[in-house]
Amino acid sequence: MTTAIAVHGLHKSYDKLHVLKGVDFEVAGGSIFALLGSNGAGKTTIVRILATLLKPDAGAATVNDFDVVDQAAQVRESISLTGQFAAVDEILTGRENLILIGRLRRVGDPRGIADDLLERFGLADAAGRRVATYSGGMRRRLDIAMSLIGAPPVIFLDEPTTGLDPEGRIEVWQVIQQLADSGTTVFLTTQHLEEAEKLADRIAILHQGTIIVSGTLAQLRELLPPAQVEYVERQPTLEEIFLAIVGRDRKEQR
Structure with a gap:
């Protein structure tokens, strides 16, 4: 598989606030890569650097084999960026x-x-x-x-489901999966763990300025002790209840 995005030793500060402290990761072409992190972790800063909207203080990054600093024009021609709110x-x-x-x-x-x-x-x-x-x-x-x-071969989606209801989120998830199925590389930032779990081929967690863990969902699960098997009655989630009721109501109205 080709490497669509490569990031090595990325640093970025805002005045005295050191946001990125040596970030490293790679994204395979045609895959969905999810970057997780809390508010202020630096997810949007990474996206802005990769989209050539912001210059790093140190380190290197390439998108489609183009350097984001020295070949910014070529990077822009081969990407699209969708921010947190629909433009x-x-x-x-x-x-x-x-x-x-x-x-x-x-x-x-x-x-x-x-x-x-x-x-x-x-x-x-x-x-x-x-x-x-x-x-x-x-x-x-x-x-x-x-x-x-x-x-564009690469699309950046910065928290694409911010402010959406459950139905809207699922609609967007379907679109993102369709993009990857068609060969587009999707770089996704999100705070919703379920979103990354459902969509991502690989997941990276950004914490205190660095990537503290990266891998597939199966690899991340191996970092925890083996699950104990317990037989419990599973109750539907609130999201499942909402979608079931709304969907049933729509069918009755037809």
């Missing part, structure tokens, strides 16, 4: 948002690409509606669809 124009329709980005990126046939993405992301029926009428999950799906215009 969509609420006045425009879903289709108009996509066409606008297509024209800005100078792709051929922006209308055709917009229609293909609307269909792919389950937004075709809402294509002509103003984005102000969209739900949170729909806005986030549109936001990710906009970031795919130009077919």
